[in-house]
Amino acid sequence: MRWHGQPEVARAFADTALVLIRALREDSLLPQPVAESATGEALLERGDYAESQAGFLDLLEKQPQHVRAVTHAGIAAAFAGDTTTALDMLRRLDANVASRGDTAWRAFRQARILAALGRKDQAVANLRVAVAFGLTAAENFHADIAFERLRGYPTFETLVRPRK
Numbered sequence: 001m002r003w004h005g006q007p008e009v010a011r012a013f014a015d016t017a018l019v020l021i022r023a024l025r026e027d028s029l030l031p032q033p034v035a036e037s038a039t040g041e042a043l044l045e046r047g048d049y050a051e052s053q054a055g056f057l058d059l060l061e062k063q064p065q066h067v068r069a070v071t072h073a074g075i076a077a078a079f080a081g082d083t084t085t086a087l088d089m090l091r092r093l094d095a096n097v098a099s100r101g102d103t104a105w106r107a108f109r110q111a112r113i114l115a116a117l118g119r120k121d122q123a124v125a126n127l128r129v130a131v132a133f134g135l136t137a138a139e140n141f142h143a144d145i146a147f148e149r150l151r152g153y154p155t156f157e158t159l160v161r162p163r164k
Helices: 007-026 032-046 049-062 067-080 083-095 103-116 120-132 138-143 145-150 154-160
Strands: none
Touching: 007 032, 032 049, 032 067, 049 067, 067 083, 067 103, 083 103, 103 120, 103 145, 120 145, 120 154, 138 154
């Protein structure tokens, strides 16, 4: 919603998600690591970048190989202006054993952090690798918060254009 000119609607959705996540966690219906990750993602979508980053870094203290947490910590750090942490998360993706076996997903995760950092050419190059190695639905990349800084960038727009 945020990317379609309705940031207030996106924020309301994120607020609702946070209420639901907390309720499920309190009722023990959502495992703690899942709740922490979901909370961090909702905070990221809401625009609370520093709080999201802190939550993901806390989760990584407990689960250092949590690939989604590494990716989201990098994105949140980039949006919060913490380039050092964002680049550290990018390096962690390279070093992460769980991430090594799947070139498409590793390239996609790296592209998300690179895009959040505003490194457009590198991000698009990684997205091309991801697509070349089998990641589908490139036309849905435009909805990803991490790619906000790529919107309007011609090479990104060409990549995400629906195929006929």
